[in-house]
Amino acid sequence: MKNNYDLxxxxxxxxxIAAALSAWEKGLREILxxxxxxxxxxxxxxxxxxxxxxxxxxxELTGPEYAWRFIKMLEDTAxxxxxxxxxxxxxxxxxxxxxxxxxxxxxxxxxSIIMATGCRERARGALGIAxxxxxxxxxxxxxxxxxxxxxxxxxxxxxxxxxxxxxLIMARRMTLEGxxxxxxVEILPHPGGLLRNVSQCLNDFDIPLLLSHTxxxxxxxxxxxxxxxxxxxxxxxxxxxxxxxxxxxxVLLSAGLIPENELAKADGxxxxxxxxxxxxxxxxxxxxxxxxxxxxIVDNVTREAIETGDAAASFCAKSQNPCRNDVIYPKPR
Amino acid sequence: MTDIAIIGCGIVGAATAxxxxxxxxxxxxxxxxxxxxxxxxxxxSAIIHAGYDPSPGTLMAKLDVKGVLLAKELCSKLDVPHRxxxxxxxxxxxxxxxxxxxLYKQAxxxxxxxxxxxxxxxxxxxxxxxxxxxxxxLHAPTAMIIDPWEYTLALAETAVRNGAHLxxxxxxxGIDIIDGGYRVLTTQGSLETRAIINAAGLYADxxxxxxxxxxxxxxxxxxxxxxLDKSEGTRVNSVLFQCPTKVGKxxxxxxxxxxxxxxxxxxxxxxxxxDVSTTADELEFVKKTAVRSVPDxxxxxxxxSFSGNRAHTEIDDFIINEVKPGFIDLAGIKxxxxxxxxxxxxxxxxxxxxxxxxxxxxKHFIDTRKRTRFNKLTPDEKSALIEEDPSYGxxxxxxxxxxxxxxxxxxxxxxxxxxxxxxxxxxGAGMGRCQSxxxxxxxxxxxxxxxxxxxxxxxxxxxxxxxxxxxxxxDEK
Ligand SMILES: Cc1cc2nc3c(=O)[nH]c(=O)nc-3n(C[C@H](O)[C@H](O)[C@H](O)COP(=O)(O)OP(=O)(O)OC[C@H]3O[C@@H](n4cnc5c(N)ncnc54)[C@H](O)[C@@H]3O)c2cc1C
Ligand SMILES: Cc1cc2nc3c(=O)[nH]c(=O)nc-3n(C[C@H](O)[C@H](O)[C@H](O)COP(=O)(O)OP(=O)(O)OC[C@H]3O[C@@H](n4cnc5c(N)ncnc54)[C@H](O)[C@@H]3O)c2cc1C
Numbered sequence: 099m100k101n102n103y104d105l106x107x108x109x110x111x112x113x114x115i116a117a118a119l120s121a122w123e124k125g126l127r128e129i130l131x132x133x134x135x136x137x138x139x140x141x142x143x144x145x146x147x148x149x150x151x152x153x154x155x156x157x158e159l160t161g162p163e164y165a166w167r168f169i170k171m172l173e174d175t176a177x178x179x180x181x182x183x184x185x186x187x188x189x190x191x192x193x194x195x196x197x198x199x200x201x202x203x204x205x206x207x208x209x210s211i212i213m214a215t216g217c218r219e220r221a222r223g224a225l226g227i228a229x230x231x232x233x234x235x236x237x238x239x240x241x242x243x244x245x246x247x248x249x250x251x252x253x254x255x256x257x258x259x260x261x262x263x264x265x266l267i268m269a270r271r272m273t274l275e276g277x278x279x280x281x282x283v284e285i286l287p288h289p290g291g292l293l294r295n296v297s298q299c300l301n302d303f304d305i306p307l308l309l310s311h312t313x314x315x316x317x318x319x320x321x322x323x324x325x326x327x328x329x330x331x332x333x334x335x336x337x338x339x340x341x342x343x344x345x346x347x348x349v350l351l352s353a354g355l356i357p358e359n360e361l362a363k364a365d366g367x368x369x370x371x372x373x374x375x376x377x378x379x380x381x382x383x384x385x386x387x388x389x390x391x392x393x394x395i396v397d398n399v400t401r402e403a404i405e406t407g408d409a410a411a412s413f414c415a416k417s418q419n420p421c422r423n424d425v426i427y428p429k430p431r
Numbered sequence: 432m433t434d435i436a437i438i439g440c441g442i443v444g445a446a447t448a449x450x451x452x453x454x455x456x457x458x459x460x461x462x463x464x465x466x467x468x469x470x471x472x473x474x475x476s477a478i479i480h481a482g483y484d485p486s487p488g489t490l491m492a493k494l495d496v497k498g499v500l501l502a503k504e505l506c507s508k509l510d511v512p513h514r515x516x517x518x519x520x521x522x523x524x525x526x527x528x529x530x531x532x533x534l535y536k537q538a539x540x541x542x543x544x545x546x547x548x549x550x551x552x553x554x555x556x557x558x559x560x561x562x563x564x565x566x567x568x569l570h571a572p573t574a575m576i577i578d579p580w581e582y583t584l585a586l587a588e589t590a591v592r593n594g595a596h597l598x599x600x601x602x603x604x605g606i607d608i609i610d611g612g613y614r615v616l617t618t619q620g621s622l623e624t625r626a627i628i629n630a631a632g633l634y635a636d637x638x639x640x641x642x643x644x645x646x647x648x649x650x651x652x653x654x655x656x657x658x659l660d661k662s663e664g665t666r667v668n669s670v671l672f673q674c675p676t677k678v679g680k681x682x683x684x685x686x687x688x689x690x691x692x693x694x695x696x697x698x699x700x701x702x703x704x705x706d707v708s709t710t711a712d713e714l715e716f717v718k719k720t721a722v723r724s725v726p727d728x729x730x731x732x733x734x735x736s737f738s739g740n741r742a743h744t745e746i747d748d749f750i751i752n753e754v755k756p757g758f759i760d761l762a763g764i765k766x767x768x769x770x771x772x773x774x775x776x777x778x779x780x781x782x783x784x785x786x787x788x789x790x791x792x793x794k795h796f797i798d799t800r801k802r803t804r805f806n807k808l809t810p811d812e813k814s815a816l817i818e819e820d821p822s823y824g825x826x827x828x829x830x831x832x833x834x835x836x837x838x839x840x841x842x843x844x845x846x847x848x849x850x851x852x853x854x855x856x857x858x859g860a861g862m863g864r865c866q867s868x869x870x871x872x873x874x875x876x877x878x879x880x881x882x883x884x885x886x887x888x889x890x891x892x893x894x895x896x897x898x899x900x901x902x903x904x905x906d907e908k
Contacts, residue, residue: 134826134829182825184826184829186826186832195810197813197817197824197825197826197834198824198825199817199821199822199824199825199835200821200824201824202814202817202818202821202824203810203813203814203817203824205810218864218865218868218869219865219868221734221865221866221867221868222735222866223658223733223734223735223736223866224733224734224866226714226733226736228708228709228710228711228714228736229708229709230707230708231707231708231737232896233890233891233892233896233897233898234898236868236871236898237868239868240868240869240871240872243872244872244899245903248872248876248886249902249903249905249906250886250887250899250900250901250902250903250906251899251900251901251902251903252898252899252900253900254900275903275904276904314711315711319705319893319895320893320894320895320896321895321896321897347900360830360864
């Protein structure tokens with residue numbers, strides 16, 4: 099590992115990998131990808147369903163297959179990859195603080211930085227659902243990780259709050275695993291996820307989708323025992339008298355994904371996700387993929403990432419600034 | 432026969448155990464839950480109140496003011512996160528200035544130092560985000576914010592390191608008076624003891640009634656809160672109270688020691704002591720009331736809501752009595768109980784020393800504590816630590832930057848966590864904006880490995896809060 103890179107990419111999901119590859123193709127040679135997980139691939143590693151790559155590869159792949167194709171492409175390059183390593187801090191003056199079991203603590207400098215840190219799920223607190231706080235209320239993505247990667251079931255009788263894609267996919271997945279999904283409750287008058295997922299994951303399994311409904315109470319002191327579902331009016335306010343109790347031992351939350359961009363924001367770097375602007379307010383620092391704005395389709399992530407890798411490469415080509423050289427980490431061992 | 436049994440390990444039980452562990456005594460702390468501080472001590476405003484609030488002459492007034500000084504010392508000695516941020520009581524109308532003046536006089540009478548009444552301009556200069564309606568404010572610079580949970584852990588842990596025994600998952604079900612002391616019946620058998628401290632919080636009346644005629648009844652008074660993301664944590668610099676009313680100190684807005692913003696609590700008398708659920712109506716009330724003092728709070732950044740129950744009694748003071756020889760009630764410890772706890776403990780120890788127990792000081796009393804906080808280290812320190820033990824390089828909780836090393840350190844500490852939330856309370860993993868969506872599964876894995884149990888046995892929090900139900904079909908094979 100060096101102290102200085104032309105480009106440091108933070109996050110080794112589909113966005114990070116594609117961005118690094120595209121910068122390599124444009125001639126950058128000193129590139130590092132930092133990934134906190136054991137493997138590259140990002141969220142795709144837990145998406146074992148098909149539906150990826152229809153546009154980019156003109157084939158229907160699973161998430162891991164899609165990721166694998168890009169990981170293979172890295173082998174033909176000299177792009178460095180650090181897994182099991184977390185970026186802790188990114189600064190406007192082009193430094194990245196990182197820490198890993200193997201890599202130790204380091205502060206690296208770069209001519210350009212791409213943030214490809216993905217997104218996180220909205221948790222219960224952010225949804226402001228009142229009631230008790232028992233176990234068994236988890237985000238759909240965490241459930242997906244337990245089921246698909248660790249091989250454990252997070253519950254048997256399920257209500258899903260929100261109809262985002264992750265929730266829809268998990269409705270099907272949990273059903274196939276023998277659990278009973280009693281309802282998917284969506285506060286808006288239309289589903290949040292892709293229509294093809296509503297049809298393939300809910301309709302094909304007779305799982306009711308309750309549009310214009312919300313959960314107003316969670317019950318059970320130890321494990322969830324039931325939720326109270328209510329119809330809502332145009333202002334998303336619960337309509338008294340429409341309450342219905344659903345018995346369940348698990349509530350999965352699929353009510354929104356939030357770009358994970360605090361790493362950059364912490365140093366006052368501004369990000370314009372609304373306009374999908376891959377440039378940040380700091381010259382040389384770029385952002386793409388779900389970290390910029392949430393994408394439904396991975397092919398679009400790849401396209402945006404390629405553009406971002408290009409932009410980083412041309413920034414480096416134009417920039418006269420050498421890297422900072424006053425960096426003391428990693429310390430020579 | 433042990434010398435002393437402390438019933439309940441909230442802040443009051445823990446402070447008493449700590450104070451007693453200075454002496455050559457056999458101490459047992461009995462706690463019904465699977466971790467310490469699962470009652471009122473877990474869910475409160477986390478404020479070390481300056482002491483202008485309680486009526487002069489009450490135990491609350493006396494022990495609050497004394498508690499502030501003790502807290503200051505204990506926090507630095509035992510490595511408890513705290514911040515000397517001070518507090519304001521805002522007068523948001525002309526009428527309320529009389530309340531502020533009244534509190535100022537009361538503060539002086541109670542012996543609170545540094546208090547002053549500030550003008551509108553002075554308040555707005557220090558707290559630019561408060562409402563334009565502010566007319567004046569009481570400023571109490573000795574008020575602090577702390578981490579109540581770690582405060583309790585630090586005290587309990589130090590007591591254990593000095594030889595006290597802690598029994599978790601052990602509920603007291605009855606007490607017999609015997610020759611020279613008491614027999615305490617618990618869900619884990621019985622034990623004999625010379626003296627008893629009743630620090631059972633919301634259940635202190637039940638424990639009292641096991642040895643004496645009823646004297647008081649505890650009614651839970653619920654307070655609900657919103658906890659907001661760190662992006663809102665600098666909205667205010669100090670604790671901002673509104674003028675107190677008959678029903679309590681009112682809704683406050685405060686930073687937390689972890690850098691979040693805390694808004695609450697309401698105050699509702701309830702009948703179920705174990706009910707800490709939140710209600711949409713009360714949370715809405717808290718929101719509406721809070722924006723009277725700080726109008727621009729961005730409630731879209733909420734990461735959690737919760738509630739806690741105060742041990743309200745018909746007596747408007749703490750109840751600190753030697754009911755029977757060697758049996759001491761520390762009951763009705765509502766706010767400012769967190770503040771007063773170390774002073775309450777000293778008072779209890781004094782009472783015991785008078786005729787029941789012989790207090791001789793230990794030669795080697797351990798009175799320091801330190802834990803690793805990776806996030807707070809300098810680059811040099813981080814580098815050296817990982818070099819020495821690579822598990823400190825492995826970040827498990829990304830929102831709060833908590834490492835595997837810190838979790839392992841907690842698992843090997845004198846009062847180790849047994850649950851996912853137990854880990855969270857000790858090291859902060861899962862406390863951040865994603866609320867453990869990412870690190871929850873990893874902490875579960877670490878717990879299963881440490882306790883050599885199946886992942887389906889790992890609990891989220893209290894007994895019965897299982898997380899996983901079974902293996903998937905594929906993995907069963
Ligand atoms: C459940 C689910 C189902 C989906 N289904 C489909 C589908 O059927 N078809 C389709 O086309 N698309 C689908 N998508 C969308 C698509 O998969 C995502 O949009 C895409 O994976 C986003 O890529 P990304 O690289 O931006 O983020 P991610 O894949 O989340 O990658 C981000 C990476 O950054 C790493 N990282 C984050 N912070 C740090 C840090 N500080 N230091 C180091 N590393 C860090 C993370 O570990 C992660 O590996 C689905 C998404 C989900 C969640
Ligand atoms: C909403 C709210 C806000 C507050 N804000 C503040 C504040 O900002 N500042 C301040 O100074 N104070 C505050 N307080 C008051 C403070 O939190 C309490 O005074 C303090 O926590 C009481 O501690 P305790 O140890 O007496 O009770 P608890 O923390 O409730 O501990 C009692 C323990 O006894 C155990 N127990 C009960 N029965 C049995 C049994 N039969 N056998 C074994 N164990 C048993 C319980 O499990 C529990 O762990 C607030 C309180 C509330 C509810």
